[in-house]
Amino acid sequence: MTSTSTAAQRAGRHAGPAWLILSLACACQFMVILDASIVNVALPSIRLDLGFTPTGLARVVNGYLLTFAGFMLLGGRAADLFGHRRILIAGMFSFSASSLVAGMSSAPEVLVAARVVQGMGAAMLAPATLVVLNTYFTEEKARARAFGMWAASGGVGGMAGAVVGGALTTGLSWRWVFLINVPIGAVLIVVAMIALAGGRAVRREPLDLVGAVTGTVGLAALIYGVMHSADHGWASAPVVGPVVAGLVLLVVFIVVEARFAAHPMMPLRLFTIRGVAVGNAMLMLFGGIAIAMWYFTSLFLQNVLGFSALDAGLGQTPAAVTFLVVARWAAALLPRTGVRPLMLAGCGCFLAGFGWLAQAHADSGYVTSVLGPTLLVAVGIGLTFPTLMAAATADAPEGDAGIIGGLANTASQVGGSIGLAVLATAAGARAAAETDADSPxxxxxxxxxxxxxAAGLGLAIAAVSALLPHSGEESGAGPAPAR
Structure with missing residues (x-):
């Protein structure tokens, strides 16, 4: 990859080899994305064992997703203020300790509380891993390859949830869905202590507490409301109340950051960097594409073709492997091609793949109607996701790398949450228009x-990509120019 000596000298002590640092960042990203989906297969067993109500069971999933997305900006700024090494280790400790509590839970309330804390730990880890990449991989090609590996590890983590969760639940117990994190987390903490250059923060300034509260609570309230739209309807009080409250708090957050905060948690000047602004807009659109690919394809396999949850996970494995291979290949191409050609090629794959997938019906075969198009969409995701993350974090000032990483992760998560709600509503309304709404x-x-x-979202990403800066328009500190 590249030497870590510059970052190590700046941090004040020797850093580990590049391959170890990259492995650490990828493993952390894999874990936090894996835990967003691994629990789904275990939910029936959890309900029987702990006595959850059907409504309460959803909190096991949403408790993690809510705090993961809501606290991401705060986690990113904390990495800037207190140092990426401290925040990564603290996040992994919180993630692992809460996993232990979740695995040992004897009551529903304990498990939900543990999942909330686990999400907070993940919100510290995800942006910290991006700071690690930006700090230790400064050479253009090495950084591009690192982003490709990081993106691939997260994508595979999301895809592997059903398979790993099903294997652990069937072979051992649902508790091992959480307990498996404890020994892995302990190893990663040790690796972080050895590999990452130590300790001092990039900035010496107080945390913007008003911004932290309004931004975090506003995001969490907005996502909470959107999550409940499929169950309660967009006009219901459980949706309108949190969404309105979240939007009001986010407006207050922007006003505070723009006019009153001496040291804003999220400096609005960052949005004057065109790659940051446009890249995050595309990441929000991409969140809907990722949901359509992994979540709704899994539902199609189970509810239409009759696959079990585990078989559905295995049925999506070829697409996950394709994504992993293509993401690494795209990262190697990125310094030579720039952002825009890879984005347009990926969006072409979205249009063709989702258009093909939309022709599937209840009598379709897996190979011709699902495997083929999902492989094509996976190629598109592999081309676009690492490219999007590179564009959204390019030209980040050194002291703002954490908050920009948090912003990029937040954009993807918020886009996925809104995408899930909108797409689930659209799917339900279309099915309800049929004679037997529950039929395959x-x-x-x-x-x-x-x-x-989703094909339309691919076209929208292609259109927005035209706003990316051309080569030389910005400072050029990022992984690749947009051409």
């Missing part, structure tokens, strides 16, 4: 509409 044919019609919308 009706459900297939709903999922086909989702895939067509």
């Amino acid at each position: 044919a009706a459900l297939a019609a709903g999922y086909d509409l989702v895939f067509l919308i």
Whole structure:
């Protein structure tokens, strides 16, 4: 990769080899994304063992996702203020300790509380890993390859959830879905202490407490409301109340950051960097594409073709492997091609793949109607996701790398949450228009509409990519120029 000596000298002590640092960042990203989905297969066993109500069971999933997305900006700024090494280690400790509590839970309330804390730990880890990449991989090609590996590890983590969760739940117990994090987390803490250059923060300034509270609570409230839209309807009080409250708090957050904060948690000047602004807009759109690919394709396999949850996970494995290979290849191309050609090629794959997938129906075969198009979409995701993360974090000032990383992760998570709510509503409405709304044919019609919308999101990303800066327009500190 590249030497870590410059970063080590700046931090005041020797850093470990580049391969170890990259492995650490990728493993952390894999874990936090894996835990967003690994629990899904275990939910029936958890309900029987702990006595969850059907409504309460959703909190096991949402408790993690809510705090993960809501606290990401705060986690990113903390990495800037207190140092990426401290925040990564603290986040992994919190993540692992709460996993232990979750695995040992004897009551529903304990498990939900542990998942909330686990999400907070993940919100510290995810932006800290991006700071690690930006700090230790400064040479253009090495940084591009590092971003490709990081993006691939997160994507595979999301895809592997059903397979790993099903294997652990079936072979051992649902508790091992959480307990497996404890020994892995302990190893990663030791690796972080050895590999990462130590300790001092990039900035010496107080944390913007008003911005932290309004931004974090506002994001969490907005995402909470959106999450409940599929169950309660967009006009219901459980949706409108949190969404309005979240939007109001986010407006207050912006006003505080712009006019009153001496040391803003998220300096609005960062949005004057065109790559940051445009890259995050594309990441929000991309969140809907990722949901359509992994979540709704899994539902199609289970609810229309009759696959089990574990079989559905295995059925998506070829796409996950394709994504991993293509993401690494795209990262190697990125310094030579720039952002825009890879983005346009990926969006072309989205249009073709989702258009093909939208032709699937209840009598379709897996190979011709699902495997083929999902492989094509996976190529598109592999081309675009590491490219998007590179564009959204390019030209980041050194002292703001954490908050920019947190912003990029937040954009993707918020886009995924809103995408899930909108697409689930569209699928439900389309299925309800059929004679038998619960039949495989009706459900297939709903999922086909989702895939067509996803193709449209691909076109939207291609259009927005035209706003990316051309080579030389910005400072050029990022992984690759947009051409």
